[in-house]
Structure formats: C-alpha cells, structure tokens
Amino acid sequence: MHLYGQYCPVARAAEILADRWTVLIIRELLADVKHFNELERGLPHMSRTLLTERLRRLEQTGVLERRSASRGKPCEYRLTPAGRELQRLIDLLGEWGARWAFGPPRPSELDPIILLWWMRRRVAVDRFSRRRVIQFEFRGAPQRTYWLVVDPNDISVCLKHPRFDVDMIVTANIMTFYQVWLGRLTLLDATRKNLIHLDGAPADVRAFPTWFTWSPMAETVCAAQADRRTARIGQSRPPRPETKPLARRIAS
Structure with a gap:
C-alpha cells in the first residue's frame, strides 16, 4: 500500500x-x-x-x-x-x-471468456424452464466457438462442445457483440444490419433479447452516447443570424 x-x-x-x-x-x-x-x-x-x-x-x-x-x-x-x-x-x-473515456474497444480488450463470464452472471434464469445451450461463433476471437449452457440450477461457460443439443447459434464479430453487450450498439440494430445473426427456433430467436439482463453499464453507455450526439449536433448548427429590434429595422 x-x-x-x-x-x-x-x-x-x-x-x-x-x-x-x-x-x-x-x-x-x-x-x-x-x-x-x-x-x-x-x-x-x-x-x-x-x-x-x-x-x-x-x-x-x-x-x-x-x-x-x-x-x-x-x-x-x-x-x-x-x-x-x-x-x-x-x-x-x-x-x-x-x-x-469509452471509445471503440481496443483489440487487447476483446476477451471472449470475460464477455461470456459477464453474460453468465446476467442470465435471466426465470426465463428458462429447461436447459438451453447457446453456441457463440465469434469472428476475430482466438477460439471461434464457445458455448453457454443455461440450466435452471446452473450456468456454465464451455470451451468444448458440452454434448447437448444446441438451441441457438449466435454468429458475430467479437467486437460487435462487446459493443452490443455494453450499450454502444443495440441488438436490434445489429441484427437488422446483419452484424449479428441468430439461428434457432423462431420463438427462441424472438425471446433471445430477454434471456439476459445485459450489462449494468449498458444504459449509462447508451445515455452517454446520446449526449455526445446531441452535443455534436449543437456544435454543427450554424449560428443564428442576429436580428435587429423592430424599431431599428423600420428606421433602416
């Protein structure tokens, strides 16, 4: 100390x-x-x-x-x-x-194990009535494939196939998913732009956003980004032309 x-x-x-x-x-x-x-x-x-x-x-x-x-x-x-x-x-x-201080992620910060460990802690367990296996295909990660096994009584991060049927395959660049998790990009925008692809039963694809409570910092990051956009818009607007008082306009 x-x-x-x-x-x-x-x-x-x-x-x-x-x-x-x-x-x-x-x-x-x-x-x-x-x-x-x-x-x-x-x-x-x-x-x-x-x-x-x-x-x-x-x-x-x-x-x-x-x-x-x-x-x-x-x-x-x-x-x-x-x-x-x-x-x-x-x-x-x-x-x-x-x-x-929160710009785009540095390559050294894109650790898939840390990301999945954070996700493990934020699983909405009450949304699961049976075991679900989520397979993550992370482009740009040291190892491409990872699994999250969600059981109502236990949640595991696996580096090898858990030998259970896979219910959902999530495909994304690791940088993109980090930004979604931390609120710099919404999951809806990422899927609409094909930055994240969800492959599973239609009901599971619709429910996927509710399977996690997402990062506790996501709302703060999103609000900070909105504030920065508002500030940039305000700075880019041209100054309003000075208006003369009515008496001066008539006199001139």
Missing part, C-alpha cells in the same frame, strides 16, 4: 482503493461474486498471488470480510457496510468513463 503522507480523506481513500486492480475487485464483489476462483475468472489477467494480496489488504482495511466455509467448500469474500457503500463510487466511475 502506498502511503501519501497527507492527512486528508481523499488521500486515505486512495491509499486503499487506488492500487492497480483494486477497483475491479470491488466491481466484482459488488456483482455478488463471492469465491476466489470466480474472482479469478472475472479478472483473468491478474495473477493469483496479486489477487490474494489485494484481498488480504481489503480485509485488513475493513472493506471486506473473509468467511470460512464448511469442509470441502471454498471460503467466501463478503463486502462489509463500508465496502457496499463503494457502489456509489463504482457507479460514478462508470458514468464518468462512459462519458469521457
């Missing part, structure tokens, strides 16, 4: 939260991720050693608590009231990022 040597609430908060990866760990915990392996899957570019160190530090500073589990089950990490209060900070960071 870097100590700034300043008696200031901002400095004290930054000492806890400003280290690399810490805010993203908080983001995951606020999304109800409780176990170490689940945190690791959501943060695959972070080493296990660093994740362990960051979790220990957050526990020491009172942001989270580690709860022991019964034998054979992993321990749980739970945010304390102080940690849950950081939801406001994460929301504000997301809003600021959407408005000022």
Whole structure:
C-alpha cells in the first residue's frame, strides 16, 4: 500500500482503493461474486498471488470480510457496510468513463471468456424452464466457438462442445457483440444490419433479447452516447443570424 503522507480523506481513500486492480475487485464483489476462483475468472489477467494480496489488504482495511466455509467448500469474500457503500463510487466511475473515456474497444480488450463470464452472471434464469445451450461463433476471437449452457440450477461457460443439443447459434464479430453487450450498439440494430445473426427456433430467436439482463453499464453507455450526439449536433448548427429590434429595422 502506498502511503501519501497527507492527512486528508481523499488521500486515505486512495491509499486503499487506488492500487492497480483494486477497483475491479470491488466491481466484482459488488456483482455478488463471492469465491476466489470466480474472482479469478472475472479478472483473468491478474495473477493469483496479486489477487490474494489485494484481498488480504481489503480485509485488513475493513472493506471486506473473509468467511470460512464448511469442509470441502471454498471460503467466501463478503463486502462489509463500508465496502457496499463503494457502489456509489463504482457507479460514478462508470458514468464518468462512459462519458469521457469509452471509445471503440481496443483489440487487447476483446476477451471472449470475460464477455461470456459477464453474460453468465446476467442470465435471466426465470426465463428458462429447461436447459438451453447457446453456441457463440465469434469472428476475430482466438477460439471461434464457445458455448453457454443455461440450466435452471446452473450456468456454465464451455470451451468444448458440452454434448447437448444446441438451441441457438449466435454468429458475430467479437467486437460487435462487446459493443452490443455494453450499450454502444443495440441488438436490434445489429441484427437488422446483419452484424449479428441468430439461428434457432423462431420463438427462441424472438425471446433471445430477454434471456439476459445485459450489462449494468449498458444504459449509462447508451445515455452517454446520446449526449455526445446531441452535443455534436449543437456544435454543427450554424449560428443564428442576429436580428435587429423592430424599431431599428423600420428606421433602416
């Protein structure tokens, strides 16, 4: 932990939260991720050693608590009231990022496993009365084909064919699907423009948009894009010509 040597609430908060990866760990915990392996899957570019160190530090500073589990089950990490209060900070960071720092995705950010892991957490389980297997054909990804197996009691991301019948095949460029997931592009527009193709029973194709609650940041990103479009339109309009008062017009 870097100590700034300043008696200031901002400095004290930054000492806890400003280290690399810490805010993203908080983001995951606020999304109800409780176990170490689940945190690791959501943060695959972070080493296990660093994740362990960051979790220990957050526990020491009172942001989270580690709860022991019964034998054979992993321990749980739970945010304390102080940690849950950081939801406001994460929301504000997301809003600021959407408005000022969220351009097109960089190639290094287009990880299909992270995307499917996010999707796994946002499945609308109540929409499924039986197991459904969704196959994703992601052009531009390191591995082209992935599967999401949705069972009312469990949801799995698979890198190999799960050996169940496939109900839906989603074909898209990985960049396009990321932008749809995060609200930069609507699913309706993407399908109308043939950027995303859904192949399945007609009823499943119609229902697909309701199978997920989509990214919690999608609405914020969409609103930020609308604000930027409005600002550009306002800047592109020519200035209105100055009008003379009626008395001056008559006099001239």
